[in-house]
Amino acid sequence: MVTLSNYARSWLATQLGLRPTTRANYEQALRLHILPPLGELVLPSVTRTVVKNALANVLKAGLAPGTVRFVLAVLRSCLGAAVEDGLLLANPASGLARAIRLPKHPRPVQALDAEQLARFLDTAETLALQLFPLFLTLARAGLRLGEALALDWSAVSLAERRLRIAASYTRGRIGPTKSGRTRDVDMSQQLVRCLAGLERSVGWVFPSPRTGGPYSARYVTAAMHRVCRSAALPAHFSPRNLRHSFASLLLSGGASVAFVQRQLGHASIQLTVDLYGRWLSMRCLEAVDRLDALR
DSSP, X not given: OOBHHHHHHHHHHTXXXXXXXXXXXXXHHIIIIIHHHHTTSBGGGOOHHHXXXXXXXXXXXXXXXXXXXXXXXXXXXXXXXXXXXXXXXXXXXXXXHHHTTOOSOSSOOOOOOHHHHHHHHHHXXXXXXXXXXXXXXXXXXXXXXXXXXXXXXXXXXXXXXXXXXXXXXXXXXXXXXXXXXXXXXXXXXXXXXXXXXXXXXXXXXXXXXXXXXXXXXXXXXXXXXXXXXXXXXOTTOOHHHHHHHHHHHHHHTXXXXXXXXXXXXXXXXXXXXXXXXXGSOSOOHHHHHHHHTTO
């Protein structure tokens, strides 16, 4: 009979759409956390109780809840494929996050507020002028850093105020977006004016002057840390926090969750609400007042 170790390796080999970094993370989750306690078991022996106990043990051993959640997601996907292949009757990893009492969000999202974001952008425009258009794109369009680095001019429509997000640049390679899907993102007027002022001597929207290709994520992150220090902002803020700021400021300003979800490229509205729900307004007097006019 097939062991989980043998099946997991063959399953991973069939996951052709994964980005290199995602594949490496899957391999690490299998090698370090899944196969040591479960790999030698034949698939019918990988029961819900066995999986639950193994995950509870790694959680008790001090593994970060977010990492345990990722490990569970990898195992759930692998065992789901085994169900489809007729090797298991049901997926024993389904619904286990609650059973092992994983915190829903181990690390609350951190975002710059409006004043902090304005201070960051003002400082960046002075101290990191070459990177300012990139920082503004992250803050005004909510892109992931890799998505912004992968932008070429064919994906930019200034007239329609729209970006086509179809790729991501990670560790020197162009690959698919995190979701694997293409999406259109609306641009603010300020962002349109900024991008319209850039040179188009190469295909990349944000080319490195040194290489002509995209900047590395490490370089951009280090530059952001320098700007934050100069702007008297927390030094741990990273490009991801600009994406969080985009979402939180839109939601606190009354934008619909559906719009923010589409802009960010989230797979579901629930994910958007889970991450940014604390910025949603719980009151809307104007809406209930409009009901009076229906009488």
